[in-house]
Amino acid sequence: MSSLVSPKKKRSLPKMWMKTSVMLGIIMFVYQMVHPLIRKTIRSFILRSCDRYIQKFIACTNPYIEISIDECIGDCFRLSGYYVAIQAYLRPKTCQLARKMKAQLGRNKKLILNMADYEEILDEFEGVKIWWYVGKTITQRHAASDFENRHLKLQFHRRHRELITSSYMYHVIKEGEAILLQNRQRKLYSNNKTSWSRLVFDHPVKFHHIAMDPVKKKEIIDDLISFSNGKEYYEEIGKAWKRGYLLYGPPGTGKSSMVAAMANLLDYDIYDLELTAVKDNSDLRILMHDTSNKSIIVIEDIDCSLCITNKRKNSVGKTDKEVVVVQECKENKVTLSGLLNVIDGLWSASSGERIIVFTTNHIENIDPALIRKGRMDKHIEMSYCCFEGFKVLAKNYLKLDSHELFGTVENLISKHQITPADVAELLIPKTINDDPEYCLRNLIQALEKAKEDRNLIANSQEKATAGEMSEIANPQEVEEKPALGNSPEVEEKPEVANPQNVEEKTD
Ligand SMILES: Nc1ncnc2c1ncn2[C@@H]1O[C@H](COP(=O)(O)OP(=O)(O)OP(=O)(O)O)[C@@H](O)[C@H]1O
Numbered sequence: 309m310s311s312l313v314s315p316k317k318k319r320s321l322p323k324m325w326m327k328t329s330v331m332l333g334i335i336m337f338v339y340q341m342v343h344p345l346i347r348k349t350i351r352s353f354i355l356r357s358c359d360r361y362i363q364k365f366i367a368c369t370n371p372y373i374e375i376s377i378d379e380c381i382g383d384c385f386r387l388s389g390y391y392v393a394i395q396a397y398l399r400p401k402t403c404q405l406a407r408k409m410k411a412q413l414g415r416n417k418k419l420i421l422n423m424a425d426y427e428e429i430l431d432e433f434e435g436v437k438i439w440w441y442v443g444k445t446i447t448q449r450h451a452a453s454d455f456e457n458r459h460l461k462l463q464f465h466r467r468h469r470e471l472i473t474s475s476y477m478y479h480v481i482k483e484g485e486a487i488l489l490q491n492r493q494r495k496l497y498s499n500n501k502t503s504w505s506r507l508v509f510d511h512p513v514k515f516h517h518i519a520m521d522p523v524k525k526k527e528i529i530d531d532l533i534s535f536s537n538g539k540e541y542y543e544e545i546g547k548a549w550k551r552g553y554l555l556y557g558p559p560g561t562g563k564s565s566m567v568a569a570m571a572n573l574l575d576y577d578i579y580d581l582e583l584t585a586v587k588d589n590s591d592l593r594i595l596m597h598d599t600s601n602k603s604i605i606v607i608e609d610i611d612c613s614l615c616i617t618n619k620r621k622n623s624v625g626k627t628d629k630e631v632v633v634v635q636e637c638k639e640n641k642v643t644l645s646g647l648l649n650v651i652d653g654l655w656s657a658s659s660g661e662r663i664i665v666f667t668t669n670h671i672e673n674i675d676p677a678l679i680r681k682g683r684m685d686k687h688i689e690m691s692y693c694c695f696e697g698f699k700v701l702a703k704n705y706l707k708l709d710s711h712e713l714f715g716t717v718e719n720l721i722s723k724h725q726i727t728p729a730d731v732a733e734l735l736i737p738k739t740i741n742d743d744p745e746y747c748l749r750n751l752i753q754a755l756e757k758a759k760e761d762r763n764l765i766a767n768s769q770e771k772a773t774a775g776e777m778s779e780i781a782n783p784q785e786v787e788e789k790p791a792l793g794n795s796p797e798v799e800e801k802p803e804v805a806n807p808q809n810v811e812e813k814t815d
């Protein structure tokens with residue numbers, strides 16, 4: 309072999325290497341000498357051109373398509389709703405399949421597991437395999453800090469492009485959002501002048517705790533459920549997806565409890581709007597527009613809230629309480645028309661499902677404009693405790709479905725007005741020795757006392773009316789009374805009342 313290579317060529321090889329090395333050395337030296345910025349540009353140009361060719365090469369040989377979803381949007385401060393929903397959708401599979409996971413503390417200190425960075429899991433949809441992968445890119449946001457922006461990437465074969473883009477992606481987001489909704493921590497918002505502060509809403513009351521006529525209760529539940537499922541229906545009839553409820557009745561009949569039960573049934577937040585804290589109509593508008601979908605906006609005791617009721621406007625013959633309200637009205641500039649405008653504006657401006665609830669002890673004091681159908685679609689009377697309501701409370705508080713004393717309770721409760729709040733209070737065992745029978749007897753005693761009180765009142769009323777009647781029936785007696793001379797006022801009256809008497813005297 310060695311005889312085939314000429315000695316001249318043998319000598320020129322090391323020479324060539326030397327030349328090339330020198331050339332490379334010079335290039336490297338010049339490259340090092342140029343401005344770092346130019347260096348960076350050259351480097352990224354080379355990388356980009358390589359990357360393009362690499363991508364082209366991969367595209368020719370790789371039949372898989374990728375879609376990526378960023379964790380943050382825009383300015384990197386806002387979490388992408390899609391990302392969170394997809395994470396929720398993948399969570400059950402993550403727990404089953406992922407080898408590396410990240411743990412977070414969620415609602416009620418529940419552990420939430422998500423895929424760790426660079427982890428991959430497999431999903432299947434209508435027999436098609438889809439790979440999900442978590443990646444991240446690091447961007448320099450400030451000189452001092454780098455920002456990690458994660459993304460979820462899904463990979464699938466190009467022959468399933470149509471299925472994935474038109475069905476699978478929607479399926480994932482819909483499922484994910486449903487999971488999020490189920491697990492979300494609901495909020496109770498309360499307002500100051502222009503903003504809301506929030507607390508975790510964790511009221512345990514459900515509809516089965518509410519003591520009321522079961523037929524009426526079912527009607528309300530059906531109404532709420534058909535409202536919450538009625539997106540398409542509301543669209544079809546061209547009506548905003550909103551519903552207004554007016555709850556009225558004496559104190560302690562369960563109006564506030566009903567609002568909490570509604571929120572629990574529909575899984576909504578509650579905005580407890582205190583109108584007396586709001587300065588004027590424009591602040592009210594700000595507050596109302598700052599409420600979110602899937603929420604109940606409740607204005608408690610609407611008749612006492614502001615100068616927006618009939619009674620407050622015509623405040624002749626005011627009671628002390630009313631005087632206070634009228635004084636407040638002068639300072640407070642939220643008006644009835646302002647409230648109506650804001651409610652109607654909110655109805656037309658927002659697209660999601662919302663409920664507004666007014667509660668009152670005095671429906672007769674509310675301006676009809678405020679509660680007309682269309683604004684307050686359903687008027688619900690919360691009334692005194694009936695026997696069916698008592699049974700609900702007995703079941704809740706005493707775990708009793710029946711008892712020999714139920715008959716007595718039924719007999720008494722149908723004749724005497726007692727609020728569910730009072731019944732509930734009487735049925736709660738106060739000491740460890742208070743057995744159900746003791747509590748029932750307490751209730752019976754209270755009902756019997758109410759019966760006696762009512763009889764007493766009725767008797768005294770009867771006497772009073774009998775007295776009045778006899779006064780009207782026998783007017784002479786009335787005239788004669790002054791003659792009895794029992795009071796100084798009566799003594800003076802005849803002289804003024806009967807000028808003839810005076811004349812007679814002078815005669
Ligand atoms: N219908 C009811 N069913 C079950 N519990 C009730 C009912 N009504 C009242 N209660 C009990 O009484 C308490 C007070 O009731 P709630 O605050 O709901 O009454 P309200 O009608 O809103 O009174 P107010 O008009 O004074 O605001 C509740 O916490 C609950 O324990």
Ligand SMILES: [Mg+2]
Pocket residue numbers: 563564565608667
């Ligand atoms: Mg209340």
